[in-house]
Amino acid sequence: MTDASPPKHVTIANRDVPEGVSASAEISLEELQLSQRNHGMHLEALRYDVTPLGMHYVLIHFDVPDTDEANWTLSVGGRVRNPLALTMAEIRARPSVTMPVTMECAGNGRARLTPRPISQPWLTEAVGTAEWTGTPLRPILEEAGLQDDAIELVFTGADRGVQKEIEHDYERSLSVADAMRDEVLLVYGINGQPLTPQHGSPLRLLVPGWYGMASVKWLTRITATTEPFEGFQMESYRFRQEADEEGTPVTRIHPRSLMIPPGIPDFLTRRRFVDVGRHRLRGRAWSGWAAIHGVEVSTDGGASWADADLGDPRSPYAWVPWTFDWDADAPVETELCSRATDAAGNTQPLDPPWNLGGFANTSVQRISVEVRRATAE
Numbered sequence: 001m002t003d004a005s006p007p008k009h010v011t012i013a014n015r016d017v018p019e020g021v022s023a024s025a026e027i028s029l030e031e032l033q034l035s036q037r038n039h040g041m042h043l044e045a046l047r048y049d050v051t052p053l054g055m056h057y058v059l060i061h062f063d064v065p066d067t068d069e070a071n072w073t074l075s076v077g078g079r080v081r082n083p084l085a086l087t088m089a090e091i092r093a094r095p096s097v098t099m100p101v102t103m104e105c106a107g108n109g110r111a112r113l114t115p116r117p118i119s120q121p122w123l124t125e126a127v128g129t130a131e132w133t134g135t136p137l138r139p140i141l142e143e144a145g146l147q148d149d150a151i152e153l154v155f156t157g158a159d160r161g162v163q164k165e166i167e168h169d170y171e172r173s174l175s176v177a178d179a180m181r182d183e184v185l186l187v188y189g190i191n192g193q194p195l196t197p198q199h200g201s202p203l204r205l206l207v208p209g210w211y212g213m214a215s216v217k218w219l220t221r222i223t224a225t226t227e228p229f230e231g232f233q234m235e236s237y238r239f240r241q242e243a244d245e246e247g248t249p250v251t252r253i254h255p256r257s258l259m260i261p262p263g264i265p266d267f268l269t270r271r272r273f274v275d276v277g278r279h280r281l282r283g284r285a286w287s288g289w290a291a292i293h294g295v296e297v298s299t300d301g302g303a304s305w306a307d308a309d310l311g312d313p314r315s316p317y318a319w320v321p322w323t324f325d326w327d328a329d330a331p332v333e334t335e336l337c338s339r340a341t342d343a344a345g346n347t348q349p350l351d352p353p354w355n356l357g358g359f360a361n362t363s364v365q366r367i368s369v370e371v372r373r374a375t376a377e
């Protein structure tokens, strides 16, 4: 892990609503369409160390490409001494690593911003932990032999589309130092099965600790370059307040904690009902900047906080389980919240931090609960 901290943001106040942002609380049919293609994780799935396949969130910018494992090649070229073209059989024959890794979309929390940046309207559910199987990237880059003037690697997916009127392949870059880290893998397996189409089959990049956009799916090409890559998917993932601002890049995952909503839900509102008594609240917390240091819980809407008990993560890149015993001794309507802090001192704000892309809104989750007298059977 790193001991660095994410950039700080400011909160938008009294200003004009920029293009691509909605001042209305109503979600459009276009946003609904996106949210059906790109589903979130059911929050009760926080109970599993490894998110069952199909409950892990999905984010696909364009279409799932029509890929064929038998004829797939990964090419490694650009500023390298020995360009490579690896088949899937060759990649599978290399040393394999299996590692649980928590992945989160940088846009998680976007739909809770006011005004709301128009894009995939995530609430808090764009997260999951998969057990990924693959092979480390660094030895492949070493075999290809990066030239001394190479500064970045560009990773290209097989999917293509148009975003903000710009047609492009899905492509992202990493610095040579970030790409050479031990935990960066090329993965072909998920939860003990072959990688599924929606998660990038036959091959994807996995960059543990980073927001999901870095983990390029349907990976066909790696290109070593001498210039910083400025493709669409690099330019759009930046923290900025104004469109013409340079901003700073979105990189690692900011700390967040989520709670399994307790009791039973109301169908439409997802508001919870719990009976008077003691309840063990459970959740998970994660950060891509440093290990999780603590989780605090509030059972009074954020007025007071107390420490939760932390369990052990399944890997340094997987979420940490936590529990908190709550004595709900009288009927009340309240909000349950939790807040994670990592070892670098990064924590979650109470108020949403606004930016034009709607990235990294890690303001605390709020679960509305009605505590009631136990209902007679």
Ligand SMILES: Nc1nc2c(c(=O)[nH]1)N[C@H]1C(S)=C(S)[C@@H](COP(=O)(O)O)O[C@H]1N2
Pocket: 056, 057, 058, 059, 060, 061, 062, 103, 104, 105, 106, 156, 157, 158, 159, 170, 198, 199, 200, 211, 212, 213, 214, 215, 216, 217, 218
């Ligand atoms: N080729 C390609 N890779 C991609 C994407 C994409 O649209 N195309 N989406 C990215 C984003 S924004 C996220 S959050 C993760 C989501 O990974 P998942 O769908 O396996 O959860 O994949 C990333 N890799």
Ligand SMILES: [Mo]
Pocket: 059, 104, 105, 106, 107, 212, 213
């Ligand atoms: Mo994402």
